[in-house]
Amino acid sequence: MSNLEIKKTVLKVEDFYVSYDSDKNAVSNVNVDIKRNQITAIMGPSGCGKSSLLRAFNRMHELYPQITTEGNIYLNDVNIASLSTTDLRRKIGMVFQSPNPFPSMSIYDNVIAGYKLNGIRQKKSERDEIVEKSLNDVALWSEVKDSLHKRGNFLSGGQQQRLCIARTVAMKPDVILLDEPTSALDPIATLKIEELLVTLKKDYSIVIVTHNMAQAARLSDNSMFMYLGELVEHGKTKDMFTKPTDKRTEEYLMGKFG
Amino acid sequence: MNSEKVTKRILFIASFILIILISGIVLTLISGAFPVFEKYGFSFIYSDKWDPTEGKEQYGALTYIVGTVITSLLALIICIPFAFSTSLFIGEYYKGTLVAKIIGTLIDLLAGVPSIVYGLWGFYYLRPLLFNLGENTQGYGIFTSSIVLAIMIIPYATSISTEIISLVPNHLKEAAYSLGATRLEVITNVTIPVARSGIIASYILALGRALGETMAVTMLIGNSNLMPKGIFSLGNTMASVIANQFGEASGLKLSSLIAIGLLLFVVTGFINGIGKLIIKKFA
Amino acid sequence: MSKTLKLEILQATGNQKKRYIKNKIFQIFVVVFAIIATTPVFFILFELIKKGIKQINFDFFTKVAPDSFEAMMAVSSGKGIPGGILNGIGGTLIMVTVASIVAIPLGLLIGIFLYENGKSRYANIVRDVSDILQGAPSIVLGIISYIWIVKNVTHGFSALAGSMALAIMMLPLIIRSTEETFKMIPNSIKEAGLALGIPYHKILLKILIPTGLSGLLTGILLAISRVIGETAPLMLTALGNPTLSFNLNKPVDAVPLLIWQFYNDPNLVDLVWSSSLFLVFLVLVLNLISKRIISKRK
Numbered sequence: 001m002s003n004l005e006i007k008k009t010v011l012k013v014e015d016f017y018v019s020y021d022s023d024k025n026a027v028s029n030v031n032v033d034i035k036r037n038q039i040t041a042i043m044g045p046s047g048c049g050k051s052s053l054l055r056a057f058n059r060m061h062e063l064y065p066q067i068t069t070e071g072n073i074y075l076n077d078v079n080i081a082s083l084s085t086t087d088l089r090r091k092i093g094m095v096f097q098s099p100n101p102f103p104s105m106s107i108y109d110n111v112i113a114g115y116k117l118n119g120i121r122q123k124k125s126e127r128d129e130i131v132e133k134s135l136n137d138v139a140l141w142s143e144v145k146d147s148l149h150k151r152g153n154f155l156s157g158g159q160q161q162r163l164c165i166a167r168t169v170a171m172k173p174d175v176i177l178l179d180e181p182t183s184a185l186d187p188i189a190t191l192k193i194e195e196l197l198v199t200l201k202k203d204y205s206i207v208i209v210t211h212n213m214a215q216a217a218r219l220s221d222n223s224m225f226m227y228l229g230e231l232v233e234h235g236k237t238k239d240m241f242t243k244p245t246d247k248r249t250e251e252y253l254m255g256k257f258g
Numbered sequence: 259m260n261s262e263k264v265t266k267r268i269l270f271i272a273s274f275i276l277i278i279l280i281s282g283i284v285l286t287l288i289s290g291a292f293p294v295f296e297k298y299g300f301s302f303i304y305s306d307k308w309d310p311t312e313g314k315e316q317y318g319a320l321t322y323i324v325g326t327v328i329t330s331l332l333a334l335i336i337c338i339p340f341a342f343s344t345s346l347f348i349g350e351y352y353k354g355t356l357v358a359k360i361i362g363t364l365i366d367l368l369a370g371v372p373s374i375v376y377g378l379w380g381f382y383y384l385r386p387l388l389f390n391l392g393e394n395t396q397g398y399g400i401f402t403s404s405i406v407l408a409i410m411i412i413p414y415a416t417s418i419s420t421e422i423i424s425l426v427p428n429h430l431k432e433a434a435y436s437l438g439a440t441r442l443e444v445i446t447n448v449t450i451p452v453a454r455s456g457i458i459a460s461y462i463l464a465l466g467r468a469l470g471e472t473m474a475v476t477m478l479i480g481n482s483n484l485m486p487k488g489i490f491s492l493g494n495t496m497a498s499v500i501a502n503q504f505g506e507a508s509g510l511k512l513s514s515l516i517a518i519g520l521l522l523f524v525v526t527g528f529i530n531g532i533g534k535l536i537i538k539k540f541a
Numbered sequence: 542m543s544k545t546l547k548l549e550i551l552q553a554t555g556n557q558k559k560r561y562i563k564n565k566i567f568q569i570f571v572v573v574f575a576i577i578a579t580t581p582v583f584f585i586l587f588e589l590i591k592k593g594i595k596q597i598n599f600d601f602f603t604k605v606a607p608d609s610f611e612a613m614m615a616v617s618s619g620k621g622i623p624g625g626i627l628n629g630i631g632g633t634l635i636m637v638t639v640a641s642i643v644a645i646p647l648g649l650l651i652g653i654f655l656y657e658n659g660k661s662r663y664a665n666i667v668r669d670v671s672d673i674l675q676g677a678p679s680i681v682l683g684i685i686s687y688i689w690i691v692k693n694v695t696h697g698f699s700a701l702a703g704s705m706a707l708a709i710m711m712l713p714l715i716i717r718s719t720e721e722t723f724k725m726i727p728n729s730i731k732e733a734g735l736a737l738g739i740p741y742h743k744i745l746l747k748i749l750i751p752t753g754l755s756g757l758l759t760g761i762l763l764a765i766s767r768v769i770g771e772t773a774p775l776m777l778t779a780l781g782n783p784t785l786s787f788n789l790n791k792p793v794d795a796v797p798l799l800i801w802q803f804y805n806d807p808n809l810v811d812l813v814w815s816s817s818l819f820l821v822f823l824v825l826v827l828n829l830i831s832k833r834i835i836s837k838r839k
Contacts, residue, residue: 058736089738096736100729104751114737117747164733171737262741269657272650273667276716279709280670283677283685290688343574351571364579370824371585372770374797375817378804379585409581416578440564470678472773477804497680501773504684519684523677530676534669 010036010175010205016071018052026052030231039206041220045257049229050209054177058092059085092175093168098184099160101152108148114171134170138162138196158189178208194219217241225249291517308483310511317514321485325493329400330468333407341415349423369413377477380406398480401489406474415464422456455540462533469526472497496522589818596815601625605785606799612808626816631785632793637765639704644711652719675713682706683774691778700793703779711764718760722753759831766827770820772797796820
C-alpha cells in the first residue's frame with residue numbers, strides 16, 4: 001500500500017472477532033479500512049454485531065469482562081491495544097443512542113468535561129474558547145450562549161444530542177463513533193444532526209451505526225453491511241446501494257429483512 | 259488503568275469490612291454465651307428456670323423464648339386484618355387516588371414513631387383501658403404488649419404487600435371483570451393468588467421486626483421471670499429481659515443474657531431470611 | 542383464573558344479590574379497618590402535643606435535665622419542673638455525628654461496590670450480610686458494642702460505644718439506598734464518562750455521585766431518623782449523663798435515654814411528654830426533608 005493510501009485510512013480493522021461468553025461470536029472475521037475525513041455507515045439488522053464492532057473501536061467492551069476480542073485494530077497505524085484507554089478515548093470519541101449530558105453539570109461543564117475530569121489544567125480563557133468553538137461547531141452556540149451555566153435539562157432531545165457531540169469534539173478526536181445517534185429523536189432533530197455530521201467530516205472521521213438504510217444512503221460516503229456478525233460487504237455507499245455484490249446485501253436493501 | 263485498580267481495591271476492602279463485622283458479631287456473641295452453653299448445653303434453651311440469686315444460680319431461656327413467640331405471633335395476628343385491609347385499600351380499591359396517598363403517608367408515620375414513645379403511649383393510655391377489662395394486675399402483660407406491637411408492625415406488614423397487590427397486572431383482573439365478577443371475587447380469585455407470596459413475605463418480615471422489638475414491650479410486659487400462663491399473664495421477651503437485666507449483670511448471668519442475645523439474633527436472622535427468600539423467588 | 546370463579550359466575554344469576562351484598566360488605570370492612578389502622582398516629586400525636594407542649598420553653602433547649610431532688614422541691618413549692626433536655630440533645634448530637642462519620646463513607650463505598658458488582662456471587666453474599674445486619678434487633682447490637690467498646694476500648698460506658706451501636710444500625714440502610722440510587726442512574730451516563738477517557742474514580746466522584754446526590758442524601762437522612770429514636774442499645778452503652786458532655790470516652794445522655802430516665806423517676810415523669818414530642822417532631826422533620834429532596838430533584 002502506498003504512503004498516500006495509508007494516510008487515507010484512519011482505522012484499520014484486521015481479522016477482528018468479538019465474542020460474548022467465548023461461545024458465540026458477535027462479530028466474526030472483520031477486515032476493513034475506515035477512510036479518513038469521510039462518513040462510514042455500519043448497517044444491518046438487529047443483532048448483526050454492528051454495535052459490538054463499534055464499541056470495540058474505543059475498547060468500551062472492556063467494561064464487561066465476559067466480552068473478549070481477537071484480532072487487531074490500528075488507529076493511524078498504532079495498535080489500539082497498546083494505548084491506554086484514556087489516550088485512546090481522547091482520540092476516538094463516542095456519541096450514544098440516547099442523549100446523555102451529565103445531569104449534575106452545567107452546559108459549560110458538560111462541554112469541557114473531557115478536559116476537566118481528566119485533570120487537565122487550563123486557563124479559564126482557554127476553556128471558554130474551547131466551549132465556544134465546540135458549541136459553534138455543533139450549531140448550538142447561539143441557542144445556549146446565555147445559559148451556559150444552567151443544567152442542560154431544558155434542552156430538547158436534539159439539542160441535548162448536539163451537546164453530547166460538542167462534548168466529544170471538544171477533545172479534538174481523530175474519529176467520532178456514533179451509535180444510532182438519531183433513533184431517539186424526532187425527524188427534524190434527526191435531519192439537523194445529519195447535516196451537522198456532514199459538516200463535521202472535514203475535521204473528523206466519522207463512523208455511524210444505523211439501522212436506518214435511508215439515513216445511511218443520505219449521509220455516508222462509505223458503507224459496511226453486517227449480517228449475523230459477518231462483514232458481508234463494504235465499499236462506497238453509492239456503489240453498494242446501486243450494485244450490491246452480495247445477495248444478502250441486496251435482500252437487506254430491498255427490505256426483505258429488518 | 260492504575261486508578262481503576264486502586265478504586266476497585268478500595269471498594270472491595272470496604273465490602274470485606276462488612277464481612278468482618280458480621281463475623282465479629284457472631285463470634286462475639288458465641289464466645290460471650292459460651293460459658294452458659296458449656297454449663298447447660300442445649301438444655302438452656304428449654305429450661306424455664308431463671309434464678310439469679312447467688313449460690314443457687316440457674317438460667318434458662320425458655321420463658322423468654324415463649325414470651326417472644328407469643329407476643330410476636332399474637333401481634334401479627336392482630337395486625338393482619340388491618341394491614342391486609344390497608345394494602346387492599348391503597349393497592350386495589352383506591353389505587354392511585356389522593357386518599358390512598360394520605361392513608362399511605364399516615365401508615366408511614368407509624369413507622370417513624372420511636373419505640374419508646376409507643377411504650378409511653380401504651381403505658382398511659384392502653385394500659386388503663388385494659389385494666390378496666392379487669393383481666394390482670396394493672397393492665398400489664400402479654401396482651402397489652404401485643405396490641406402495641408401490632409400497631410408498630412403495621413407499616414412493615416403493609417409496605418411490601420401493598421406494592422405487590424398494586425402490581426397485579428390489570429389484564430388479569432379485567433378478564434375476570436368481563437365475565438361479570440364482583441370486585442370481591444376478583445380480589446379473592448385473581449389478586450390474592452397472584453400476590454400471595456408477596457403478601458406472606460410481608461407478614462414474615464413484620465414478624466421479624468416484632469421479634470426484635472425492645473422498648474415498647476419492655477414497658478408493657480411486666481418483667482416477670484415466670485412462664486406465662488395465658489395471653490393476659492405478665493411475661494418477658496428475649497429482648498426485654500436483656501434490656502431489663504443487662505444493667506448490673508456479670509458472670510453467668512451476663513453470659514446467659516448474651517446467649518439470649520445470640521438466640522434472638524439467630525431467630526430474627528432466620529425469619530427475615532425466609533421472608534427475603536420468598537420475595538426473591540416471587541420476583 | 543380459578544375454575545370455581547368461572548362456574549360461580551356463570552351459574553350465578555339467582556345469587557346475584559347475595560354476591561353483591563358480600564362485595565359491598567367486604568369493601569366497607571376494608572375501608573373501616575384501613576382507617577382504623579391510621580388512627581393511632583393521631584392518638585399518639587394528640588396526646589404528645591396536649592401534654593408536652595406546655596413543657597417546651599427556652600429552658601427546654603438550653604438547660605440540662607433536672608435531678609430527681611431538684612424536681613421534687615420545685616413541684617412541691619408549686620413551680621413546674623425546672624430544667625430541660627440539653628444534655629440529651631448534646632449526647633444525641635455527638636453520637637449521631639460520630640455514627641454518621643463512620644457509617645456514611647463506609648456505607649457509600651459498600652453500596653457502590655454492590656452497584657458495580659451486581660450479581661456476582663460475592664456481591665450477593667455481601668448484600669445478604671447487609672440485610673441480616675439490617676434485621677438485627679437493636680438490643681443485640683447494643684450487646685456487641687458493650688463488649689467491644691465498653692469493655693475493651695473505653696473501659697466504661699461511653700458516647701463512643703453508643704455511637705458504634707448506632708453506626709452499625711445505620712450502615713445497612715445507607716448501603717441499600719446507595720445501591721438503589723446508583724442503579725437508577727442510566728448506564729449511558731457512566732458510558733459517556735468512560736468514552737471521554739475519564740478515569741474510573743473520577744466518574745464515581747464527579748459524575749455518578751453528584752447525579753445521585755438527592756437519593757444518597759435521602760438515604761442518609763432516613764438512616765439518621767431511624768437511629769435518632771433508639772433507646773435500647775444506648776441503655777447498654779451510653780448509659781446517661783446529667784451534664785452536657787461531648788467526651789467520647791465518658792457516658793453521655795441522649796433524648797430517648799432521657800425519656801426512659803424520666804419515665805422511671807416518679808419526680809420527673811411529667812417530662813416524658815415534652816421530650817417525646819420533641820423526638821417525634823425531629824423524626825418527622827427529617828422525614829419531610831428527605832421527601833422534599835426527592836421531589837425537588839425530580
